[in-house]
Amino acid sequence: MKRFSILAGCVLALAWATTLAHAAANAPLKVVSLSTVLSDLARNVGGDKVQVIELVKAGVDPHEFQPSPGDVQQVAGADVVLVSGKGLEGYLSRLEQSSGGGSGKFVDVGSGVGPSLRLKEDKKTVEDPHWWHSIANVKKAVGVVRDAFGKADPADGAAFAAAATAYSARLDALDKEIKLKVAELPREKRKLVTSHDAFQYFARDYGFRIYPIEGVSTEAQPSSKDVAELIETIKKQGVKAVFFENIENPKVVAAITQETGAKVGGELYADGLGAPDSDAATYEAMMRHNVTTIVNALK
Amino acid sequence: MRGQPWLRLLFVVLIFAALSVPVWRLTHPAPIAAAATPVAAESTPAPTTISLEVEVTFAGPPPTSFQLKEPGQTILQSGDVSGETTARATWHAHLPKEGVDLTFEAHWPDDAEQTAARIRVSFPTGQTVEKTFWARGAMAEILTVPASPGESPSP
Numbered sequence: 001m002k003r004f005s006i007l008a009g010c011v012l013a014l015a016w017a018t019t020l021a022h023a024a025a026n027a028p029l030k031v032v033s034l035s036t037v038l039s040d041l042a043r044n045v046g047g048d049k050v051q052v053i054e055l056v057k058a059g060v061d062p063h064e065f066q067p068s069p070g071d072v073q074q075v076a077g078a079d080v081v082l083v084s085g086k087g088l089e090g091y092l093s094r095l096e097q098s099s100g101g102g103s104g105k106f107v108d109v110g111s112g113v114g115p116s117l118r119l120k121e122d123k124k125t126v127e128d129p130h131w132w133h134s135i136a137n138v139k140k141a142v143g144v145v146r147d148a149f150g151k152a153d154p155a156d157g158a159a160f161a162a163a164a165t166a167y168s169a170r171l172d173a174l175d176k177e178i179k180l181k182v183a184e185l186p187r188e189k190r191k192l193v194t195s196h197d198a199f200q201y202f203a204r205d206y207g208f209r210i211y212p213i214e215g216v217s218t219e220a221q222p223s224s225k226d227v228a229e230l231i232e233t234i235k236k237q238g239v240k241a242v243f244f245e246n247i248e249n250p251k252v253v254a255a256i257t258q259e260t261g262a263k264v265g266g267e268l269y270a271d272g273l274g275a276p277d278s279d280a281a282t283y284e285a286m287m288r289h290n291v292t293t294i295v296n297a298l299k
Numbered sequence: 300m301r302g303q304p305w306l307r308l309l310f311v312v313l314i315f316a317a318l319s320v321p322v323w324r325l326t327h328p329a330p331i332a333a334a335a336t337p338v339a340a341e342s343t344p345a346p347t348t349i350s351l352e353v354e355v356t357f358a359g360p361p362p363t364s365f366q367l368k369e370p371g372q373t374i375l376q377s378g379d380v381s382g383e384t385t386a387r388a389t390w391h392a393h394l395p396k397e398g399v400d401l402t403f404e405a406h407w408p409d410d411a412e413q414t415a416a417r418i419r420v421s422f423p424t425g426q427t428v429e430k431t432f433w434a435r436g437a438m439a440e441i442l443t444v445p446a447s448p449g450e451s452p453s454p
Contacts, residue, residue, distance in 0.1 A: 188395040
């Protein structure tokens with residue numbers, strides 16, 4: 001009887017361990033994202049095999065975001081942390097230290113999308129962190145995310161690869177759709193006045209010239225001299241519309257339009273996606289919204 | 300002389316008068332609405348008008364419909380080719396320094412083979428800008444024509 005009890009105990013323990021191992025194997029990869037765009041890429045590549053936790057949510061300015069103690073805990077328990085990079089997350093080294101680091105779970109997606117544009121700000125040269133406004137960059141980012149997920153969960157690597165391929169094909173179609181939409185706008189009218197300098201990658205890909213009110217970061221406020229010079233430029237260049245951003249105060253834009261006679265072109269999503277109920281809730285929707293708003297206002 | 304009270308008073312009045320103009324300008328900026336002026340493209344030079352020869356060549360059967368256009372104007376369309384594999388037109392182009400984007404759209408029957416279309420724009424100097432596109436069923440592509448061939452269009 002004693003021997004039977006021991007044997008039964010062993011069988012039960014083995015069954016329990018097997019169940020635990022099976023559950024662990026089927027548990028979705030825990031992915032923490034530091035950008036709304038990366039969250040969307042993660043969902044598209046990972047599907048139901050990942051659980052995406054957004055630290056930077058829609059409507060939050062990523063230039064000014066600071067992680068809370070709760071965010072640090074989320075990072076500590078994550079399998080993969082997706083970082084936008086190119087200097088956007090000024091808090092990153094502190095976050096890595098306070099969350100205990102982690103053997104390579106921080107994935108700098110921005111470093112995998114190719115060379116940065118470099119811009120002048122306050123007499124310094126800075127990296128432009130807004131790489132997601134180039135669809136070519138986002139296609140590379142999809143590859144970085146696919147590889148990171150495959151490394152963290154090799155069993156689902158094939159599923160990640162298939163999803164990444166399908167999503168990349170959609171991005172190709174989106175790029176063509178945007179090129180056709182932009183072609184409706186004569187090249188000499190492709191002059192974009194925006195709240196801050198976030199659209200240089202977009203400008204490079206689609207032939208625009210950018211006249212920003214603020215610098216690369218939303219923290220850099222324009223001087224009255226800068227604004228006066230911009231007003232002169234808008235008048236000289238014959239810019240038809242000035243755009244504001246979803247997370248910026250539109251008052252400066254309104255004042256500039258009054259001074260110049262240009263109209264308010266509409267709201268653009270510069271630093272991330274819109275809220276889930278907005279027309280910019282996904283990356284593809286955000287790009288469509290921005291391009292349609294720009295082209296229709298500048299025509 | 301410096302001791303004269305009326306001279307000292309005059310001196311003070313002159314200083315106040317001199318300072319009053321910049322002080323007035325600083326404290327009474329022109330109202331925004333009054334400063335508003337209509338937007339005009341002052342610094343944009345007039346685009347160059349030039350006659351360019353445009354040729355569209357299809358590698359296989361021509362599409363059931365096609366259109367080559369610039370913003371606001373059609374340059375070539377289906378009726379101009381009538382079953383031929385090549386269509387030509389003279390395009391009186393207004394070329395700004397930024398160049399012009401031409402949009403080419405074409406449709407073939409759904410069961411058609413993959414095919415190609417070449418668009419060539421010839422300048423009076425003999426220089427050309429051309430691009431070949433491949434598609435099956437439908438094609439929608441952009442060809443950028445710079446102000447002068449050999450140069451990249453400036454944004």
